[in-house]
Amino acid sequence: MEKQETQPKEWSQKSWETLSKVRKNSPLIQCITNFVSMDLAANTLLAAGASPAMLHSFDEIPDFTPQVAALYINVGTLTASTLPAMKSAAEIAVKNGKPWVFDPVAAGCSSFRLRACLDLLLLKPTVVRGNGSEIIALSRASFGDTKGADSVHESMDALEAAKSLALKTGAVVAVTGAVDIVTDGKQVIGARNGVQMLQKITATGCSVTALISAFVAVDPTHAFEATVAALSVFGIAGELGMQDAKGPASLRVNLIDSLYGLDQESILQHAKISSLS
């Protein structure tokens, strides 16, 4: 039977329902993430109702990773000594049927980092979320056309790269920017929530990937829909937070407050989700 496409109003309802489920279930999310993002990513998860644990020691992974609802891996401050823990956690998550979500920060920055990201992709992430330059680097398996952790591409420039990466890896692939794109290689959904000022706060990308992990944790059989919902919810929190922000520092505070206080009416009113297929 042909799969029914979710309509725009259903997308916003789905976003609300998934946030409500995160609040109700408070999923435990293991985050192996970079030093810059630890604070904002953990606070994003707490504000959404999830339970973050920034545990990254190789020695703890065999005991701890099987207990989590989802695993989040982010290579932002990658070193040769931190990579084995990431690989081990991903393997254990997959072995235990837990979803894992990958943020390939600055994937195209160096051959070391690109190789590490391509190796992690072989360990079957459920979702990959990056900016335009990161997704293009992974899809072409080439480094160079990038500016560290920041993107030199619009998200829409990475649409074909995202589709091809999704087909190659079997992961749901999300590209953020003015339009957040989510694809499984066939279906493409765009979420147009968010404000440009989010780019002026470090680790907002890392934090929205952490949020995706929590949303996927409570709806693992619908990772695609959960990813769309998380991106839209984070963007709406940014829009509401921007209303009385004076700049990046106050937006950072307001973002967390808005996410914490989001209600059904605000989500249904503000969500801008549509098909790009």
Ligand SMILES: Nc1ncnc2c1ncn2[C@@H]1O[C@H](COP(=O)(O)OP(=O)(O)O)[C@@H](O)[C@H]1O
């Ligand atoms: N031009 C923009 N307009 C609105 N929202 C944006 C814009 N650029 C980025 N965002 C939002 O900022 C957050 C971080 O995305 P992005 O800056 O692409 O990630 P990264 O920090 O990994 O490069 C996402 O929620 C995204 O939707």
Ligand SMILES: Cc1ncsc1CCOP(=O)(O)O
């Ligand atoms: C600045 C920086 N350098 C290494 S990791 C990192 C944080 C990147 O965060 P984001 O990808 O969310 O902008």
Ligand SMILES: [Mg+2]
């Ligand atoms: Mg990033």
